[in-house]
Amino acid sequence: MNLDGSGNQYRYKKVEQELSRHIEAGDLLAGDKLPSLRQMSRSLQVSISTVSHAYEELEKRGLIESRPRSGYYVRSELRRIPTPEIKTVQKPEPHTVTKNKLILTALETVGNRDILPLGVVCPSNELLPTRQLSKIMSSVIRDNPLETAGYETIPGNLDLRRQIAFRSVDCGSDITADDLLITTGAMEALYISLRTLTRPGDLVLIQSPSYYCFLQLVENLGLRAIEVPSCPENGINPDRVAEITRTFDIKACIFAPNFNNPDGSLTSEDRKREIVKNLAERKIPLVEDDVYGDIYFGDSRPGTLKSYDREGGVLLCSSFSKTIAPGYRVGWLAPGRYLEKALEIKATTNVSCVSPTQMAIARYLRESLHDRHLKKLRAAMKEQMDKMRTEIGLSFPEGTKVTNPKGGSVLWVELPEGKDGVDLFFKAREEGIGIVPGIVFSPQDVFSNYIRLSSGAPWSEKIQSGIRRLGELAAM
Amino acid sequence: MNLDGSGNQYRYKKVEQELSRHIEAGDLLAGDKLPSLRQMSRSLQVSISTVSHAYEELEKRGLIESRPRSGYYVRSELRRIPTPEIKTVQKPEPHTVTKNKLILTALETVGNRDILPLGVVCPSNELLPTRQLSKIMSSVIRDNPLETAGYETIPGNLDLRRQIAFRSVDCGSDITADDLLITTGAMEALYISLRTLTRPGDLVLIQSPSYYCFLQLVENLGLRAIEVPSCPENGINPDRVAEITRTFDIKACIFAPNFNNPDGSLTSEDRKREIVKNLAERKIPLVEDDVYGDIYFGDSRPGTLKSYDREGGVLLCSSFSKTIAPGYRVGWLAPGRYLEKALEIKATTNVSCVSPTQMAIARYLRESLHDRHLKKLRAAMKEQMDKMRTEIGLSFPEGTKVTNPKGGSVLWVELPEGKDGVDLFFKAREEGIGIVPGIVFSPQDVFSNYIRLSSGAPWSEKIQSGIRRLGELAAM
Known part of the structure; x- marks a missing residue:
């Protein structure tokens, strides 16, 4: 690992990102023990408090857990979440489109500032200039x-x-x-x-x-x-x-x-x-x-x-x-x-x-x-998306799949077979969480067990608990 | 006449408006002699210089002329200009519309600040808040x-x-x-x-x-x-x-x-x-x-x-x-x-x-x-339209008719039989004057000898000479 931290206060973030990347890549598996603070501090050439800060953040995000008198471990609930397969349409056929009513219901959350904006595809204003x-x-x-x-x-x-x-x-x-x-x-x-x-x-x-x-x-x-x-x-x-x-x-x-x-x-x-x-x-x-x-x-x-x-x-x-x-x-x-x-x-x-x-x-x-703004925006969008993917992996029911995009600001989540995205959309809306049901992304009903989540807003406890709650609702 | 002038400096304007109204209404006919400055000053209870200023303005606008050692007269060229009749379509019939190309040519002048805006229906920015x-x-x-x-x-x-x-x-x-x-x-x-x-x-x-x-x-x-x-x-x-x-x-x-x-x-x-x-x-x-x-x-x-x-x-x-x-x-x-x-x-x-x-x-x-702004705007729009109508009466060829609207900001001008509005549009555009040919206001060609003029810009010598030039072009 090579961490030339620029600016002390963000050094822990680099440590955090580096570690979460290894966890997500499967280099560190669920149940694995992390190096001690001292070891880590030595190998990354950063202070112990920096490593400690990073570990705390990873724990907050639910990626690792501390076991008393033993140290930090990759959470046992953590699993690598697969990406959805291509959805083959049996035979390509012309379709008239008749999803307008449902789409309009989903769109009603646009510009509504009282709803957790996991449905709105747009970086939140704090990230824009x-x-x-x-x-x-x-x-x-x-x-x-x-x-x-x-x-x-x-x-x-x-x-x-x-x-x-x-x-x-x-x-x-x-x-x-x-x-x-x-x-x-x-x-x-x-x-x-x-x-x-x-x-x-x-x-x-x-x-x-x-x-x-x-x-x-x-x-x-x-x-x-x-x-x-x-x-x-x-x-x-x-x-x-x-x-x-x-x-x-x-x-x-x-x-x-x-x-x-x-x-x-x-x-x-x-x-x-x-x-x-x-x-x-x-x-x-x-x-x-x-x-x-x-x-x-x-x-x-x-x-x-x-x-x-x-x-x-x-x-x-x-x-x-x-x-x-x-x-x-x-x-x-x-x-x-x-x-x-x-x-x-x-x-x-x-x-x-x-x-x-x-x-x-x-x-x-x-x-x-x-250009300077775009550079910052891209870094922020990537970080937010990574955190959201991880949280989905922790919170959503077994059998969930999620994309791993190389850009943009949305995650496409395939719920386990038999789960219904529209059902989840209505349940979530009732609790003030805006998402979009997968069914509206095709004239056919092939994506009925999908939802789309936007990772456009800066990661926060509110978003994290929103995703957790979504996972609970999806499991019901 | 009752002129309780509010604010000395605009008193002459009221005199000017009052007189032009009488001229346009036909109370004063072409060739009629106007009261002397002294008579007018006495009957309106304003200063001689106010009346003199008003007469000068009316002369500038071409409504009256001074004859040496004799006084002011309503200009002999002045004639009351009739309004166009209703254009009856022989039998109402469905039409497909195919004027797009010509309309787009006319629209090219929108937002173009180099063209005299007699084609753009909008009060000019000076009149807006x-x-x-x-x-x-x-x-x-x-x-x-x-x-x-x-x-x-x-x-x-x-x-x-x-x-x-x-x-x-x-x-x-x-x-x-x-x-x-x-x-x-x-x-x-x-x-x-x-x-x-x-x-x-x-x-x-x-x-x-x-x-x-x-x-x-x-x-x-x-x-x-x-x-x-x-x-x-x-x-x-x-x-x-x-x-x-x-x-x-x-x-x-x-x-x-x-x-x-x-x-x-x-x-x-x-x-x-x-x-x-x-x-x-x-x-x-x-x-x-x-x-x-x-x-x-x-x-x-x-x-x-x-x-x-x-x-x-x-x-x-x-x-x-x-x-x-x-x-x-x-x-x-x-x-x-x-x-x-x-x-x-x-x-x-x-x-x-x-x-x-x-x-x-x-x-x-x-x-x-x-509300205050609208009140001022309405007064300005009326004044500009009145002046433009008068100038059209003075400058356009015999047989021209023009509307006398009770609001809005356009005049609809019927050119003498045989004249062509599209022809005039192209000629005017070459000289930097924007107008709209009448033919684009109907799917049929019934308005081929009409043009539309906007009176949205404050009256100025530039506009006045634009109208004069249009009249000359229309007479050719």
Whole structure:
């Protein structure tokens, strides 16, 4: 182990993380005895009190337990929790979507500050640069009272589009400001894309599972959906996509290759390239949701499908809702060769986006505050997710599986066979805990024993006891 | 004449307004001699310099001319300009709408600050409470950094909905906060309404002329439109509506009874009541656009169609874009009995509206600044419109007609037979003047010799010479 602690006060955290990683990796098994404080202090070259602090934290999290006069042990209840398998849909078939009522019930918790936000996929405000952004917003408003109050153009604020275009280099794209359309969050980008590409009755190809708001949109636009299985470990399989597009008349695909919500799956770069190539040959447009692309836990940002697009057939949707401020509702669409039609849809939906929020985010990005913030955010999101996974392993009934995503902020939990996610959703809501039942992530009922948990809020005793209570409810 | 001038420096304005009213009413005819400065000063009990200042202003505006050693005369070129007649559509017929390309060209001038804004229907920022609002926005942001950055609920900010519900009493409605859904401007309210009520291929009834964005939306949603003529003087005729709804299977009506854009027509309260009653009997929902309702020039606010609605069949759409800040994009929808479906559409379009702008407008309204502002705004809008009408009378070719609206901020100009509005639009745009050709206000080509001018900007020499130049171009 190599721990060059930067800053004394956080040194214990590094020890804690290092140890929990070994426990989770199975290097230390349930019942194993941990090295004594003295041994550990010597081998890590940190003080005894640092190790002691770390052990206390691990005990609080339920990973280890102290046995009187004997030392610390990995908790015997601790078990390695497996990840869910790919859920194969027997035969891909078109489905009309009819989950709207249930989804709307689940959505009622959005913005409701009285409910423990395990259902809301968004880093909580404490992790976002809200104070910096507020300062910037105030000065933007003060410096530009007229411009902030006036209409923006239909494509959106030019400064903002330039900043987004500039940053798209990170994910391998070469879009320019003129390729972009600012939207009211990524949801609007997706909505504009589907209105642009489809008519009622058309068939679209989606991942299974898929973000329920996509399904709701598919339902509301009168479309039919066909599903390609998403593998929690490897994402979308290009061969399956090719098969389905050969058999059915698909008008558009909707894929989230980077940390798909809810299964957190990451599709590899090779697979991305192949998917884009195949679809381009068949002239099938592809709507890409990349809202989690910046929240990767690995060394480098995963590429977008858009970055492999040579024909303008990929419509990239993203936003700053998961990284800067959800309430600012600033998203964007790079609609490729469909720009003209997309602008028409934007104009007839709500003309143009809110001016001051666009200007504030443009200035925030220009001041180069974002990269440092993202780095911190990624570390925090990873830590929170790790802690939540561990707690699920401790609290949920035997037979539970949970994903181990390489980014994003959701965990996809498979409850033991026979358990019902909707049932758990209603029970949890009654106790003020917001989760989302798995069934709403597919037009079919294949995910009835799944739930999705968001790890977007900083780890706290409140969250920990929420997860514990969920585990109890799941076991009932 | 009775002029109790309040504040010396604006006394001349009152003299100017009084005289221009008499000229426009025809009490003083072209070529008539005006009273001398001394006579006028005596009869109005104001100073000679005040009268002199007023005469100078009237001369600048081209209403009167001074003849050396003789005094001031009403200009001989001055003529009373008639209002356009109702444009009867021979036989009401369903039409598919195909004006999108042309409309989009016209819309390109929105938000473009280099073009003389005679095409943009919005009071210019100088007339809006932008400085007050900026201050409020700054303090809202400072006081609530977390709340302004976080998601709002789907129906929107509760304080804001309460304020809007409270103010709806003015237009005769008794809606509550729970009846309301906040939208990204009134356009989104209209879009949500039509998505809620219709499916592609459905037939909707619209006014003729109608706001071109409505037509564009009708086109984009794959609907067909049938037109009921709008009379510049009296608005919508309930008998015609009844006739058409008996003959055709109308799924929804879209009416703007208060100062319809572009013809400025006001439908009387009796007619409103009858229209709502008839449609309720046939169970046909009615989408109402009331964005100009607060900009009335008479003594009291006209009622909404919603205020006569007992069955929840009226979907009221409005916004603060014309009265507070277009760039804040704060609108609302009172969707009556369609609330649940409307919330679904909102959620799948863009989840919820921008948080800080909603909070700022809620606080602005709570501080009771709005009524005083509206009073000033109405006076300014009336004055600007009067001046523009007069200038059109002076500058446009013989045979031109122009509306005389009782509110709103647009003039609907009928060019002499044979003149082409689209031609004038392109010529004007080349010279940096933004107008909108009449043809885009109907699915048919009946308004090919019309244009719409916005009088939303404070009267200035630049605007005056813009109108003059337009008149020259129209005469070519």
